[in-house]
Amino acid sequence: MLSQSIEDYLKAIYEIESSEGKVSTSALSEKLGVSPASVTSMVKKLSERKLITHKRYQGVKLTPAGRKIALEIIRHHRLVELYLKEALGVPWDQVHQEAEKWEHVLSEDLEDRIDKFLGYPVTDPHGSPIPRRDGTMIVRQCNALVDVEPDTLVKVVEVSDHDPELLRYLGGIGLYPETEMTVVSKQPFKGPIIVELTGKEHPIGRNAAKYIMVEKARN
Amino acid sequence: MLSQSIEDYLKAIYEIESSEGKVSTSALSEKLGVSPASVTSMVKKLSERKLITHKRYQGVKLTPAGRKIALEIIRHHRLVELYLKEALGVPWDQVHQEAEKWEHVLSEDLEDRIDKFLGYPVTDPHGSPIPRRDGTMIVRQCNALVDVEPDTLVKVVEVSDHDPELLRYLGGIGLYPETEMTVVSKQPFKGPIIVELTGKEHPIGRNAAKYIMVEKARN
DNA sequence: AAAGAAATTTAGACAAGGCTAAAATAATTT
DNA sequence: AAATTATTTTAGCCTTGTCTAAATTTCTTT
Numbered sequence: 001m002l003s004q005s006i007e008d009y010l011k012a013i014y015e016i017e018s019s020e021g022k023v024s025t026s027a028l029s030e031k032l033g034v035s036p037a038s039v040t041s042m043v044k045k046l047s048e049r050k051l052i053t054h055k056r057y058q059g060v061k062l063t064p065a066g067r068k069i070a071l072e073i074i075r076h077h078r079l080v081e082l083y084l085k086e087a088l089g090v091p092w093d094q095v096h097q098e099a100e101k102w103e104h105v106l107s108e109d110l111e112d113r114i115d116k117f118l119g120y121p122v123t124d125p126h127g128s129p130i131p132r133r134d135g136t137m138i139v140r141q142c143n144a145l146v147d148v149e150p151d152t153l154v155k156v157v158e159v160s161d162h163d164p165e166l167l168r169y170l171g172g173i174g175l176y177p178e179t180e181m182t183v184v185s186k187q188p189f190k191g192p193i194i195v196e197l198t199g200k201e202h203p204i205g206r207n208a209a210k211y212i213m214v215e216k217a218r219n
Numbered sequence: 220m221l222s223q224s225i226e227d228y229l230k231a232i233y234e235i236e237s238s239e240g241k242v243s244t245s246a247l248s249e250k251l252g253v254s255p256a257s258v259t260s261m262v263k264k265l266s267e268r269k270l271i272t273h274k275r276y277q278g279v280k281l282t283p284a285g286r287k288i289a290l291e292i293i294r295h296h297r298l299v300e301l302y303l304k305e306a307l308g309v310p311w312d313q314v315h316q317e318a319e320k321w322e323h324v325l326s327e328d329l330e331d332r333i334d335k336f337l338g339y340p341v342t343d344p345h346g347s348p349i350p351r352r353d354g355t356m357i358v359r360q361c362n363a364l365v366d367v368e369p370d371t372l373v374k375v376v377e378v379s380d381h382d383p384e385l386l387r388y389l390g391g392i393g394l395y396p397e398t399e400m401t402v403v404s405k406q407p408f409k410g411p412i413i414v415e416l417t418g419k420e421h422p423i424g425r426n427a428a429k430y431i432m433v434e435k436a437r438n
Numbered sequence: 439a440a441a442g443a444a445a446t447t448t449a450g451a452c453a454a455g456g457c458t459a460a461a462a463t464a465a466t467t468t
Numbered sequence: 469a470a471a472t473t474a475t476t477t478t479a480g481c482c483t484t485g486t487c488t489a490a491a492t493t494t495c496t497t498t
Binding site: 024025026036037039040041044056057 | 444445446447448449
């Protein structure tokens with residue numbers, strides 16, 4: 001059995017690997033909210049256990065074994081997020097923090113029951129793909145909203161779950177995964193991006209728009 | 220926030236207090252599966268935090284604050300047990316071990332949602348009363364099956380959840396809380412107790428019968 | 439290319455929560 | 469009542485996962 005700490009590190013490494021490519025000590029330190037020195041010592045332990053590889057002063061990489069575990073945890077996390085929303089009506093801006101705790105205590109049996117209850121879902125409430133039991137995961141091709149040209153019809157693919165505040169705002173304007181909307185304009189001087197959905201226009205800050213992934217709608 | 224360990228100790232103390240009256244170091248050691256020395260040191264910590272009182276070489280007692288916490292954990296445990304059975308179809312002999320983990324990660328918000336989903340239930344799948352949020356709990360008056368005279372019609376009130384094996388057997392013969400049955404006979408030489416339910420007779424060992432609580436059925 | 443800045447690692451400490459072995463106290467037997 | 473046995477506590481150690489401060493190494497700037 002792996003400690004919760006180890007699971008958290010592996011998950012964080014996976015996530016940074018996906019978004020940044022390189023996984024540095026400081027990035028991990030930042031993400032996990034622990035000191036760089038603590039990261040170094042845990043990295044040493046994870047290397048010894050062959051869950052990651054590590055070259056001093058250069059980053060860290062998951063081994064296949066480590067990646068498998070990371071994906072199991074992420075699977076737990078995302079299944080639980082969706083379950084809490086569907087079965088218990090937990091609002092989408094709260095499911096993440098609950099799932100952070102639940103992901104570590106979910107038995108295989110319960111994982112299967114939840115998966116079945118939900119009808120073997122493919123994405124969580126934020127549009128993130130749910131890894132399969134075998135450790136594979138379908139990644140959808142998409143762009144950050146901030147990079148889309150004005151006058152484009154797009155479909156929301158995925159929204160980052162890291163900021164509840166943002167999720168509440170987006171929920172308020174009806175912006176969810178699978179929603180279609182038009183990028184109306186990008187205001188100059190790093191101003192907001194204006195999108196139109198359900199007939200209304202809404203401003204979305206550039207920073208927030210980095211965390212909203214979309215694809216061109218076929219039209 | 221309290222550590223999982225502290226929560227486990229408080230719950231164990233509550234349970235031993237209920238069933239044995241006196242809570243000794245060795246009883247705790249046994250129940251929690253840790254050495255007596257470990258219990259002593261944790262007891263010291265819990266005393267300092269005013270969650271229990273302790274006189275050297277005599278037992279331990281919960282303070283009102285400690286009891287409140289113990290009951291909160293037990294409330295979590297029992298709500299989760301029932302929830303897993305009702306919402307996800309987990310068999311009653313498995314809900315206990317799942318709940319042992321979940322009881323520590325349940326937020327107040329989720330507790331309320333589960334409580335509501337279940338229609339504010341009063342007992343868990345084993346018939347144990349679910350403490351209310353305010354820290355009160357209704358205790359039903361009952362006797363161990365082993366102490367009942369033959370030829371009595373009884374109603375099952377509660378079955379201990381500590382042994383999955385026993386629960387599977389009882390489930391197999393249809394013996395659940397609220398079930399009515401007749402105590403047919405007590406075989407001599409510490410032999411089994413014979414009960415009749417749904418027209419069939421079934422033997423129940425004396426030891427098992429200590430863990431089945433019943434009340435006289437009104438008839 | 440050297441200096442300064444930033445990132446990483448090492449060294450050493452600490453808190454939690456466990457353990458074993460030995461000492462102290464209480465309970466039981468003779 | 470003394471001796472033996474059982475229970476509880478103390479003393480000291482270990483592991484996990486964290487921290488700070490100091491030493492390295494790498495990167496950036498001049």
